[in-house]
Amino acid sequence: MINRPSFVSAILEWRPTWLLARLALTSAYLLGGIVKLTDWQGAVAEQAHFGMSPPAFWAGLTIALELIGPVLILTGRLVWLGAGMLGVFTLLAAFTANAFWAMPAGQDRFMATNAFFEHIGLIGGFIAIAMIAQRREANA
Template identity: 75%
Template sequence: MARPGRDPRFVDAILDWPPTWFLARLLLVSAYLLGGLVKLTDWPGAVAEQAHFGMTPPALWAALTIAVELAGSALLLAGRLVWLGAGALGVFTLLAACTANAFWTMPAGPERFMATNAFFEHLGLIGGLVLAALVSELEAGRDRRRA
């Protein structure tokens, strides 16, 4: 039975289970990992995607996108410089959302509705990245106090 003001025991067990933090970070960066790997294995498609969004030169932007998606994800998964990986992915996500989901430039209708939802979903993802960086900093502070 849950104790007042405390998490139920099964929640404590999940949150205290060592792989939970890694799995949460893996879920958070899964879209970036997949996106970076797909772009890496389909270079012409990656360049075409950047050209579609008006990014010039598209090959440079494709390379930068791949680098940020894979390097940022790797930093979060490794638990090293999480603030840097989360920050890079957060800035990338904000720029991508503004480029690909500029709902404020669209007339009312289903496309604007979908772009609005996608834009705010991306903001939520940025919030998750900020939370990952905060948790990482809290863990690092706790480790420093123990030393």
Template identity: 70%
Template sequence: MIRSQENPRFVNAVLDWPPTALIARLALVSAYLLGAAVKASDFPGAVAEQVHFGMTPPAFWAVLTIAVEIVGPVLILTRRWLWLGAGMLGVFTLLAAFKANAFWAMAAGHDRFTAMNAFVEHIGLIGGFVLVAMLDRRERAA
């Protein structure tokens, strides 16, 4: 019988499988890598996005966004200064959540609900970055 404190064997097998950690880190940063690729391949669109959000000068913010969306994931995936990559993406995600999903300033309705949902999803990603940094620190200390 499995006690509530123990994982089932198949869960332990997945968690103990060496590629699991890399796959999980890749899943966590995949949206940022995709975002960087899309922005880099359509730089005028990336600049237009910054204009839409009121960022000036927009070309500077487009370049910075692309850089953060590339460097942060690379640091997390390679586990070199993982804490820095997680911090970069966490701060970026928090700023983006406030800038792009200001649901509190919207009238009640579908758009507000959608923005609130996106905001909360961004907060969840930030929690993921904190956890990946904590797990990396614990693994290195062990």
């Protein structure tokens, strides 16, 4: 048995922790989807900025992914699908928006490198959430 502080065990065993962890992981996507939905022209302009064509199609797809993925994860229905959607989306976004390897050395490259690996960390979080959900379903 692992010897961990009792307060850590209490937090991990507290029923709302599972929901709060999923909300924390998906909050940026929910917010991004809502902001884009309420600012359609800005969402289209963002896609055009990254060279996505046609930008309106990609804006609509981005909004759908940023809203549907978190809803699946938060409701506990098809968590694997929501996590997979957001994981693939995040990987594609990392390569599209943070191509640090194509930048000259300097502050912009440093920031893009950090952002790229932060995206990789999020992908790990989606994998972990899918794995935990699968185990929870198997133990239910």
